[in-house]
Structure formats: structure tokens, C-alpha cells
Amino acid sequence: MNLFKNPKKEIRTRFELNLLHRVQAMELTKPPEPWVNEVIIAASGVDACGWDHDENIVLISSSGYSITQPITGLQMHRDRDSQLTDDRISGDYLTFKIPCNDQEISIFGFHAGDGIHITEDGWSLEIIYPWWPRASVLLENVYVHPYEYLKNASIIDLKRLDGRIKAGFSPSGQHLLIMGSGGALVYSRSI
Structure with missing residues (x-):
């Protein structure tokens, strides 16, 4: 018995479905x-983030x-003045003073904004949805030859983060940050 009056036909190609199954088979x-x-x-209500001039992490939330x-x-x-924080975000929401x-x-x-998604030496961050609506973060080096x-x-285990996710590298490419409303997960390169 068909419960739907107008069942939709699968619109994804065989290639896309195979790609989806490959990603779903990967371990976190x-x-x-x-x-x-x-x-x-750990934080709550995080809405945006960035890197200061020394590449320290600036988390912006509803409470400062x-x-x-x-x-x-x-x-x-830490500054809990939410009004001061809001006043220092630019009108286009792309900069913070x-x-x-x-x-x-x-x-x-x-x-x-959307963050930096690739480093000079080819590390790439991509937010994907193999288990929509759950977000996953894919990390790979796209300069590896031959690239496939x-x-x-790697699909990064997001620990305590869930829901909407944003990710980006620091300007030097030394750090990567994954942000959710519950805080941030940060990885840095070995020195």
C-alpha cells in the first residue's frame, strides 16, 4: 500500500548514491x-567566531x-556584556571589533561569513550531510597525488557538538576550528 499520493522518484545519480554510501561507511x-x-x-549560544591577530580564538555568543x-x-x-558585543559586530556581520x-x-x-576552507598546503575542510540533518566535517589534503x-x-568526530556546524582554518593554516552553538572543537598542527 502506497501511503504517499505522489511518491517522488530518486533524483540522485548512481554516482551520487555510491558517494553517499562511501561516506556513510566511514568511521568518525x-x-x-x-x-x-x-x-x-565548552560554551552555549555561540553564533560566530574568528581569529585575533595572534590566532587566538574569538567566540561570539548571545552572552558576550x-x-x-x-x-x-x-x-x-571573557566579557559577558551582550550589548557591547552586538554593538561591535559590523552591519554585514562579517567583522567584529x-x-x-x-x-x-x-x-x-x-x-x-563562511571561514577559510583550504590551507596553502592543500588541507581542505568541507561540511557535508551524509546523515542529514546531522552535519559532518570532512578533512582531507587535496594536494596528495594522485588525488581521489x-x-x-577523515570524518571528524564532533564530540559534544551537534546541530548546525561551521568550520574554518586560521589564517596561517596552523589551526582548524569547528564551531557549533555548544562551543568549539579546535585542532592544531604539531610543531
Whole structure:
């Protein structure tokens, strides 16, 4: 018995379905070398983030902002003034002027920009939805020769993050950050 009056025909190609099944078969994991240092930043209501001039993490939430060191996870500054934080976000929601030091930084997030998705040496971050609506973050080096999509890719275990996700590399490519409303997951390269 057909419960739907107008059942839709599958619109994905065989190639797309095979790709989907390949991704769904991948295990959630930590990133590969050289992304060995992990920091989890617990927060709530995070809406955007960015990197200050020293590549510290700036998390912007409905209750202010914080600055955290990416290698140690040490919170360097926290301001709970939500009005001041809102006032320092640009009208196009692409920059934030940090109140404690007046640095203007680019931001990415749910209503902001999209972050840096590739490094100079070919590491690439991609947000995919193999188990929609659950987001997954795919990390791979696209400069590996010969390159084949997914062959050497990792799907990062997002730990405590769920729901909407944004991801981006720091400007130097030394750190990668995955942001959700519940905080951030940060990986840094071994030095």
C-alpha cells in the first residue's frame, strides 16, 4: 500500500548514491597527522567566531564573547556584556571589533561569513550531510597525488557538538576550528 499520493522518484545519480554510501561507511575519527593537538571549548549560544591577530580564538555568543588560546585551551578573556558585543559586530556581520583591544577581525558563523576552507598546503575542510540533518566535517589534503575524493579523507568526530556546524582554518593554516552553538572543537598542527 502506497501511503504517499505522489511518491517522488530518486533524483540522485548512481554516482551520487555510491558517494553517499562511501561516506556513510566511514568511521568518525580524530584528524590525521599533523592535526594532533585537540582543544574543546565548552560554551552555549555561540553564533560566530574568528581569529585575533595572534590566532587566538574569538567566540561570539548571545552572552558576550571570549578569547581562548588554541593550543592550551586557556581562556584569556571573557566579557559577558551582550550589548557591547552586538554593538561591535559590523552591519554585514562579517567583522567584529574586539572591545578589549580594538582589533578588527573577520568572523564566520551561522549569520556571518563562511571561514577559510583550504590551507596553502592543500588541507581542505568541507561540511557535508551524509546523515542529514546531522552535519559532518570532512578533512582531507587535496594536494596528495594522485588525488581521489574521499580516498584519504577523515570524518571528524564532533564530540559534544551537534546541530548546525561551521568550520574554518586560521589564517596561517596552523589551526582548524569547528564551531557549533555548544562551543568549539579546535585542532592544531604539531610543531
